[in-house]
Amino acid sequence: MLRAALFLCLSSLTVVAAAQTRPVEQPVKPFVIGYSQCNRAEPWREQMDTDIKAAAEKHPRLKLIQKDAQNDRARQMVHLREFIVAKVDAIIVSPLDVSLTPTVGEAYEAGIPVIVLDRKVEGDKFTCFIGADNRLIGGEVGKWIVKKLGGSGGVVELRGLASSTPAVERSEPFRDAIKGTG
Numbered sequence: 001m002l003r004a005a006l007f008l009c010l011s012s013l014t015v016v017a018a019a020q021t022r023p024v025e026q027p028v029k030p031f032v033i034g035y036s037q038c039n040r041a042e043p044w045r046e047q048m049d050t051d052i053k054a055a056a057e058k059h060p061r062l063k064l065i066q067k068d069a070q071n072d073r074a075r076q077m078v079h080l081r082e083f084i085v086a087k088v089d090a091i092i093v094s095p096l097d098v099s100l101t102p103t104v105g106e107a108y109e110a111g112i113p114v115i116v117l118d119r120k121v122e123g124d125k126f127t128c129f130i131g132a133d134n135r136l137i138g139g140e141v142g143k144w145i146v147k148k149l150g151g152s153g154g155v156v157e158l159r160g161l162a163s164s165t166p167a168v169e170r171s172e173p174f175r176d177a178i179k180g181t182g
Contacts, residue, residue, distance in 0.1 A: 097165070098121055098122050098165065134165070
């Protein structure tokens with residue numbers, strides 16, 4: 001009985017000592033991502049935002065700050081500058097157009113990784129670009145139209161926002177693909 005009591009006492013002291021020498025766990029700092037969407041009014045962009053939010057929610061350490069520029073260049077520039085001042089850990093931006101290039105560059109030069117999504121900016125002051133090969137898309141659509149119409153017919157090109165890189169990059173290959181047809 002004495003042995004059992006001694007064993008229990010020593011075991012208790014070992015647990016207490018271990019607890020006292022164990023470092024106090026510090027709260028884990030969240031990884032903050034600032035995300036600026038150029039315009040959430042389009043259904044596919046709303047879905048993009050929903051998907052990004054759902055993906056972030058799967059990782060408890062991620063904190064996603066979403067903002068909608070509502071097709072306003074100045075508002076989107078303010079979003080990016082707010083993220084820079086807040087020293088977020090990363091930025092995702094779907095820029096309205098190439099006018100955001102200098103502000104994206106400011107974030108990149110501040111040491112913040114910048115992921116440019118869907119629409120491009122000029123230069124190389126960003127971490128990576130995720131988007132479609134718009135030149136390939138434009139050319140393939142042009143070839144499809146030629147085939148569908150048998151090389152003859154009327155075509156109207158709907159380009160979208162003239163200052164957006166997808167519109168510009170799709171138009172030239174589209175026009176090249178239909179050139180010389182009826």
